Amino acid sequence: MALAQQADASLGDRSTPTFASTDPASGAVVGVFPVRDEAAVRAAVERARTAAERWAGLGFDGRRRRLAAYRGSLARRVHELADLVHRENGKPHADAVLETTLAVDHLAWAGAHARTVLGPRRVSPGLLAANHAAYLEYQPLGVVGVIGPWNYPVFTPMGSIAYALAAGNAVVVKPSEHTPAVGEWLAAAWRAAVPDAADALQVVTGLGETGAALCRAGVGKLAFTGSAATGRRVMAACAETLTPVLMELGGKDAMIVDDDADVAAAADAAVWGAMSNAGQTCIGIERVYATERVYDAFVAEVTAKVRGLRPGSDDAAAYGPMTMPGQTDVVRRHVADAVAAGGRVATGGTVEGRYVAPTVLLDVPETSAAVREETFGPTLTVTRVRNAEEALERTNANAHGLAGAVFSGSRARAMDLARRMRSGMTSVNSVLTFASVPALPFGGVGESGFGRIHGADGLREFTRAKAITRRRFALPVDLMSFGRPASAADALARVVGLVHGRHR
Numbered sequence: 472m473a474l475a476q477q478a479d480a481s482l483g484d485r486s487t488p489t490f491a492s493t494d495p496a497s498g499a500v501v502g503v504f505p506v507r508d509e510a511a512v513r514a515a516v517e518r519a520r521t522a523a524e525r526w527a528g529l530g531f532d533g534r535r536r537r538l539a540a541y542r543g544s545l546a547r548r549v550h551e552l553a554d555l556v557h558r559e560n561g562k563p564h565a566d567a568v569l570e571t572t573l574a575v576d577h578l579a580w581a582g583a584h585a586r587t588v589l590g591p592r593r594v595s596p597g598l599l600a601a602n603h604a605a606y607l608e609y610q611p612l613g614v615v616g617v618i619g620p621w622n623y624p625v626f627t628p629m630g631s632i633a634y635a636l637a638a639g640n641a642v643v644v645k646p647s648e649h650t651p652a653v654g655e656w657l658a659a660a661w662r663a664a665v666p667d668a669a670d671a672l673q674v675v676t677g678l679g680e681t682g683a684a685l686c687r688a689g690v691g692k693l694a695f696t697g698s699a700a701t702g703r704r705v706m707a708a709c710a711e712t713l714t715p716v717l718m719e720l721g722g723k724d725a726m727i728v729d730d731d732a733d734v735a736a737a738a739d740a741a742v743w744g745a746m747s748n749a750g751q752t753c754i755g756i757e758r759v760y761a762t763e764r765v766y767d768a769f770v771a772e773v774t775a776k777v778r779g780l781r782p783g784s785d786d787a788a789a790y791g792p793m794t795m796p797g798q799t800d801v802v803r804r805h806v807a808d809a810v811a812a813g814g815r816v817a818t819g820g821t822v823e824g825r826y827v828a829p830t831v832l833l834d835v836p837e838t839s840a841a842v843r844e845e846t847f848g849p850t851l852t853v854t855r856v857r858n859a860e861e862a863l864e865r866t867n868a869n870a871h872g873l874a875g876a877v878f879s880g881s882r883a884r885a886m887d888l889a890r891r892m893r894s895g896m897t898s899v900n901s902v903l904t905f906a907s908v909p910a911l912p913f914g915g916v917g918e919s920g921f922g923r924i925h926g927a928d929g930l931r932e933f934t935r936a937k938a939i940t941r942r943r944f945a946l947p948v949d950l951m952s953f954g955r956p957a958s959a960a961d962a963l964a965r966v967v968g969l970v971h972g973r974h975r
C-alpha cells in the first residue's frame with residue numbers, strides 16, 4: 472500500500488497523506504483515499520454526535536423509513552456495488568451480489584424490528600414495589616464507531632451499521648485499508664438516499680492509526696471486526712476511556728460428519744464453506760472431523776469436487792486471488808508445517824502469485840498450525856475420528872469458537888451436537904446458514920470474541936437498558952423512609968418467610 476501526500480480539499484490547504492487501494496488480481500489502483508488523522512476522526516465523531524440527536528429524535532418509524540430508502544438504493548445498485556467489491560477485494564461478482572443481498576436483508580430486519588425489541592414496555596414491579604409501575608426501554612448510545620475488515624466489506628460492517636442505526640445511533644466507520652472504496656461507496660449511497668440525516672453515517676479512511684483514533688474519539692461503543700491480535704489493541708485503546716467494545720474476531724470452524732450423514736451433501740457444503748471467497752471467511756470451514764464409517768467416502772467426494780475448482784479473476788472462476796499479498800505466506804506456512812508433521816496433501820498445496828490452489832490436507836496432527844490457527848485460505852484439513860463424540864471433543868479443543876457445522880441423519884443427535892459445540896453459531900446439514908437469518912445473533916466465544924450483531928441481541932448491543940419506576944399510589948408504610956415504624960422490619964421478615972421460606 473503506497474502512502475503519498477496529497478492536497479485534500481476537505482481539510483483546507485493542509486496536506487494530507489493518502490493511500491491507494493488496489494485490485495488484488497491486476498494490481499491496478501482502484502482509488503486513492505486520505506489517511507484521516509486524530510483531529511479529522513474527532514471532527515467526524517462530533518458531526519455524528521449532532522446528527523445522532525436528530526436521528527434518535529426521528530423515532531422508530533422515521534428511522535425505519537430512511538433505512539428502507541437506503542436498502543432500496545443498495546438493492547437497485549447491487550451490480551454496481553458488486554463490481555466494486557470484485558475489483559477491490561477480488562471475489563467473484565456473483566459472490567459479491569450474494570454478500571450485498573444479505574446486507575440488504577439485515578437492513579430490512581433491523582429497521583422492521585427495532586421498535587418491538589427496543590421500545591418502551593411495562594414490566595412486573597414485583598412484590599416489594601407493587602405500588603409502582605415499572606418501565607424498561609433500550610436507548611441509543613449516541614455515536615457508534617465501527618472498524619471493519621476487508622473480506623466481506625459490505626456484509627460485515629453492515630452487521631453493525633444497520634443494527635446501530637436502527638437502534639437510534641449515528642455511526643462512524645473506519646473501513647479496512649484494503650477496501651476503502653467500498654466503505655466510501657456505502658457512505659455516499661447513504662448521503663444520497665437519506666440526505667436529511669447525511670452525517671448519521673460517515674466513513675473515515677486510513678490505516679490502523681485511524682482506527683486507533685476512532686477508539687479514542689469518545690464514541691459510545693466500538694464495534695470491531697478483525698483479527699484477535701488487533702482486537703487486543705483496540706480493547707487496550709478503548710480501555711483508556713472506558714469505551715465498551717464488541718469483538719467479532721477470527722475463527723477455526725469445524726464440521727462434524729457423523730456415521731449417518733449424507734456424505735455427498737456434507738462434502739459439497741465443506742468445499743463451499745472452505746473454498747468460497749478463497750477461504751477468507753471468518754465463519755469458513757477450516758477443519759472436518761469425519762467418523763471412521765464415512766471418512767473414506769467423504770475424502771473421495773471432497774477431493775473430486777475440489778479438483779473441479781479453479782481460482783481466477785474471470786466470471787467462471789470459483790474464487791479469486793488472496794486479497795492481501797501476505798496471506799499467501801500464512802497458507803504456505805500452514806501447509807508446510809502440516810506436511811512436516813506427517814500430514815498428506817490430497818490435492819492442491821501450491822501457490823502461484825496471489826492464487827492458492829484449493830487444498831485438502833489429510834492426517835494432520837492436532838498440534839499443527841493448520842489445525843490450531845486460522846489459515847484464512849482455500850484449505851481444509853480432514854481428520855478421521857472414532858465417532859461424533861471424539862469429533863466434538865476435538866472441535867471444542869480449539870481456542871476459537873466462532874461457528875461450525877454438523878452433518879447427521881438424526882435430527883436429535885445433530886441438535887445435541889450443535890448445542891454442545893463451543894461456538895456462537897452452528898448449522899445442521901448446511902454451512903454458514905445462520906448468517907443469512909437476520910433474526911439470529913452472530914458472534915463468537917473465546918478467541919473469536921464477544922458481543923453479538925444481528926437479530927434482537929444485535930439491536931440491544933447498540934443500546935443501554937434504561938429502567939424507570941413511577942409510584943402509582945402511596946402505601947400506609949413506606950419501607951424506604953426513615954419514617955417507617957420499628958415494627959416494619961418484623962412484618963417484612965414474616966412476609967418474606969411466608970413467600971420464600973418454604974423453599975429448601
Ligand code: NAD
Pocket residue numbers: 618619620621622623627645646647648677678679680681682683684686696697698699700701702704705708718719720721722752753754845847873914915919920
Ligand atoms: P485486521 O485485524 O488486520 O484489521 C481489521 C481492522 O482493524 C482494519 O480496518 C484495520 O485498519 C484496523 N486496525 C488495525 N490496527 C488497528 C489499531 N491499532 N487500532 C484500531 N484499528 C486497527 O483484520 P483483517 O485482516 O482486516 O480481517 C481479517 C480478520 O477478521 C480475520 O481474522 C477474520 O476471521 C476476522 N473476521 C471476523 C468476522 C466476525 O464477524 N467474527 C468477520 C469478518 C472477518
